[in-house]
Each structure stands twice: as structure tokens, then as C-alpha cells.
Amino acid sequence: MKKDKVLFVIPAYNEEENIGKVLKEIKKDAPFADILVINDCSKDYTEKIVEIEKVPCISEVFNLKYAMAVQTGIKYASQNDYDYVIQFDADGQHIAKEAIRLLDTMKKENCDIVIGSRYLEDTGYPCPFFRRMGTRFFSYIIWITCKQKIADPLSGFQCLNKKVIHRYSKMGNYPEFPDANLVIEMLLLGYEIKEIPVKMKLREVGVSMHGGIIKPIKYMINMFYAIVFIMIQNPRKRRK
């Protein structure tokens, strides 16, 4: 049997403090997998550190933001014929051992996307009130529209199979924030999404991309608007 090719896609923007540790951890815990770092035009030494670790690195020409960096990685995976992609964060929140669990679930249950969730079980992950409210709100919307419970649609810790890789790489309108809207679109198109509880570490150093007061509000409005359009674009396929 042919061995499955697995790729860790790690978008990184100004993560010089964290990226080295993250790469070492993946190499130790998941030696079978390939790693690809997408340097989203960082202003610090992220690229140098990745080179020292001898990990392939794609540098964007200008800052494309998180989602487009992820899509670049997915396009690379599609071109190089990878079977599975694991989206992994460079800030050290995600744990490589949990990524292997995602992969195992995917192979066992034969689904298309596996999401690593913080809230499915009480894993002791502390979380700001506002973010928690947002997550609840969107998982409720997913429940209404698709009749499926996804506790953490905002999680960036996902495992994708070949079908999904192919679809994402061909998407011209890959959303700026690929969270609840993408989950709903994939569910409406009939893809199987599973969710398993994972542990996550707290962010050690650096700044999160969802900061401030105005940004989350803007994010909520944009997301809601995008979901409305996805509902219009994709006719309902309700499952029993």
C-alpha cells in the first residue's frame, strides 16, 4: 500500500519567537509528515529561523493575510499531490500530537474535514468572553442552517482530505476569514465534517490577529453577511 503523504501547512506572520519551537515539536512528534511554512511577508527573522530548521518555506510577495496564506499552502499541496493537509498555527497554540489524532480520526471515520475543537469538551482552555459568545453564535447558525453541531467553527486547527484540498485550491473566492462561512458552504455542498476535542496551549508570545474592539465587531458583521450570501448561493440540502 502506498504511504499517505501528509503536509503541515503553517502560515506565519511575525512569529520568530514561536516558529522554531513549533517546527521542532512537529519534527519530533510527526516525523512522517512534511512541513511547509508560508511566510506571509514577515518583518522579522521568521524566514531565517525556518531556513535554519531546514523546512521548505514559501515567502509571499506581499502580506496576503492569514486565509490567503493558507490557500497558498493548499495550492502547493494540490500541485504536489498530497493526500492530507493539516492546518497548523505558528503561534504554538496547537499541539503536534493532537494533529496525529485528527489524522487518525479522518482515516477511521472516512470524512472530508476534521476540526480540532477547544469547546467540545471542557479541556480547560481559557477564553475571552466575547470570543466565546461569537463562537456560540456561529455554531448556533450552523445548527439552524445545516442541522449539525460544530462547537468550534472558528478553529484554525483542521485536517483536510484530497477532495477538499482540490476544491479549496480551485476556489477563486476563498473568503478572507474562512471560518463559519466555509464550514456552512462545505456542509451544504454535502461534505462530511467531523469534530474532535483537542487540547490547546495558551499563546506564549506575540499578538493575536483578532485583537481590539472594532475588529471583532467588523468581523461578526462580515461573517454574518457572508453566511447570508452562502445561503442564497447554495440551495438547501437538508439531511434527515
Place this chain on the structure above:
Amino acid sequence: MKNIYFILISLMAIIYVVYEVRKKRFSVKESFWWVIASIIMLILSIFPYSIDRVANFLNIDYSPSLLFVICIIFLLFINFKNSKMISEHQEKIVELAQHIALLEAEVKGMKGKK
């Protein structure tokens, strides 16, 4: 029902915007303000006297002028956003062109070595 024509026009505006987005000729992100504008248009055509009330509240004697002010502000806002985007895109295109030129030079160098 004099305002039925205006209701029809604003409904057509909404349908047109949504249709273009559905056909993927117009991005969801860019359509946001146009959908908002056409919804406001619809509300104003269903309740034409609401503009008088808002004008009263703002102490404007001639209420249609409020309508013009809103329209002009909206158009200026959209225009400014577009200008901003054009300059951003210009910058990015230059950067891409330079990057491609550099890559081409590199590829030519590699071919020469062979």
C-alpha cells in the same frame, strides 16, 4: 400608491446586486455597501415620510435636501474607498511585476548554467 414605482426600482436594485454576487461577478465583500444602500432605498420608498421625521429631528427645514446630503456622502464614501483600493492595487501590481522580472532573470540564469 404613488411610491409603488420606487419600491419596484429599489427591489430591482437589491435583486440585481444579489444576482451579480450569485453569478460570482461581484465579490461578497464589495457588495456589502451596495446591499445596505439598496435596503435603505427600499425602506425610504415604503415609508416616504420617515425622511421628513429624520429631517425634523436634525432641524433641517427642507427635508429633500437631507436625502441629497445622504446620497452625496454615500457616493463620496464609495468613491474614496475605490480610490484607496486602486492605489493599493497599483502598488501590488508593481511589486508583482518586479517580482516576476526577478524570477525570470533567475530562471534564465539557471538555464544558462545548464
